[in-house]
Amino acid sequence: MSERLxxxxxxxxxxxxxxxxxxxxxxxxxxxxxxxxxxxTGAQILFAGYRFTVAGGITFLIAAFYFRKWVIPRRDELxxxxxxxxxxxxxxxxxxxxxxxxxxxxxxxxxxxxxxFFTIFLAHYILKGEKLTKYKIVGSVLGMAGVVIIxxxxxxxxxxxSFFGEGFLLIASLTTALGSVLTRIxxxxxxxxxxxxxxxxxxxxxxxxxxxxxxxxxxxxxAAGLWLLFYLAMLSALAFTIWTILLKYNPVGxxxxxxFMFPIFGVILSGMLLGEAFLSxxxxxxxxxxxxxxxxxxxxxENSKC
Numbered sequence: 404m405s406e407r408l409x410x411x412x413x414x415x416x417x418x419x420x421x422x423x424x425x426x427x428x429x430x431x432x433x434x435x436x437x438x439x440x441x442x443x444t445g446a447q448i449l450f451a452g453y454r455f456t457v458a459g460g461i462t463f464l465i466a467a468f469y470f471r472k473w474v475i476p477r478r479d480e481l482x483x484x485x486x487x488x489x490x491x492x493x494x495x496x497x498x499x500x501x502x503x504x505x506x507x508x509x510x511x512x513x514x515x516x517x518x519x520f521f522t523i524f525l526a527h528y529i530l531k532g533e534k535l536t537k538y539k540i541v542g543s544v545l546g547m548a549g550v551v552i553i554x555x556x557x558x559x560x561x562x563x564x565s566f567f568g569e570g571f572l573l574i575a576s577l578t579t580a581l582g583s584v585l586t587r588i589x590x591x592x593x594x595x596x597x598x599x600x601x602x603x604x605x606x607x608x609x610x611x612x613x614x615x616x617x618x619x620x621x622x623x624x625x626a627a628g629l630w631l632l633f634y635l636a637m638l639s640a641l642a643f644t645i646w647t648i649l650l651k652y653n654p655v656g657x658x659x660x661x662x663f664m665f666p667i668f669g670v671i672l673s674g675m676l677l678g679e680a681f682l683s684x685x686x687x688x689x690x691x692x693x694x695x696x697x698x699x700x701x702x703x704x705e706n707s708k709c
Contacts, residue, residue: 408652418661421646424638426668429515430676431635432503438628445619447500452610453621454632455492458639459604465640466596474597483589484601491582492606495575497613502571514572515669519546519662521580526655529584538699539656545696546663549689583655590651599644663693 407413435441441450466474476484502514520543526533589598649658667689 408648414649414653414658415661417645417649418658419664421642421649422661422664423668424642426665427672428635428638429503429669430673431631432500434676435628435631435635436504438623438625438631439621440623441621443617443619444501444504445614445617446621447504447614447619448497448610448617449614449619449621450632451496451500452607452612452614454607454635455496455603455610455639456607457632457636458643459600459602459607461636461640462596462600462603462644465644466594466600469596474594474600476593476597476601480589480593480598480601483585483593483598484605486585487582487589487598487602488605488609490578490585492603493609493613495578495582496606496610498571498575498578502568502575505565505568506572514569515576515579515665516546516663517573518576518579518583519543519659519665521577522583522659522662523656525580525584526587526659530587530655533655539660542660542696542699545692545699546660549663549667549692549696552689552692580659583650583659586647586650587655590647595647595651596644599640599647603639603643660697663696667693 408417435450436447439446439450441447463474499515506514523539523543524535527535586598646658670689
């Protein structure tokens with residue numbers, strides 16, 4: 404199983420699938436705000452809490468079906484569940500949801516790519532064997548170049564900045580990077596599905612509590628809204644579980660580089676679903692730059708095995 408999950412084509416397929424799912428979250432969250440008539444910060448956090456608590460429950464049921472028993476964490480696994488729940492779910496999505504509500508879906512997807520750059524550097528300083536090589540540096544630069552290219556508008560980069568918009572999204576990117584490194588550490592002694600299920604539920608419940616304390620409430624309920632909430636929960640359950648498994652069996656830097664596909668999918672899907680501009684040569688150039696960066700990092704991985 405571990406050898407199969409380290410195969411470059413398997414990693415490519417699974418990582419791309421995760422990026423596609425997460426990319427769709429950008430426009431879907433904004434659509435969710437409209438369907439549930441969410442306007443206040445408290446309601447946004449409450450919405451996030453419902454999403455991730457349900458996602459954790461779905462992952463728990465999948466794990467129970469896979470292992471044919473109820474999966475209960477050991478005492479020594481609680482530290483990882485709490486740490487990841489707080490960092491990767493609670494803190495990340497408090498900043499993400501607030502930031503997303505104060506900028507466009509396209510720009511949110513682009514700024515989110517910074518987490519991959521942060522991840523590669525944090526892994527170098529925290530994890531043994533995660534060296535910051537020239538291939539990772541060049542690959543990361545190409546990835547970020549793709550992010551910059553796709554943001555160019557009319558020959559210039561959109562320089563507008565809001566602390567509660569772009570600023571919060573950058574903080575969310577930092578917590579995402581730290582979460583990836585912590586995932587690599589804690590999955591060494593824990594099952595990926597179990598860790599994902601409980602950290603999502605733990606972080607989700609805290610988000611619900613924070614949302615309620617901030618006076619958040621969701622009163623407009625519709626079938627369309629509930630289906631969207633279920634989709635958001637399902638994509639989180641699948642993407643977090645698969646990504647966690649990939650991090651368990653592969654170097655963090657090798658997996659993080661695929662994350663630069665997030666903004667590509669985010670931009671395209673935001674354009675399709677929200678009517679934001681996306682179809683241009685810039686999108687193709689950005690995709691080419693990100694793809695070449697991914698190829699470089701994988702080339703290094705292959706050479707290191709020779």
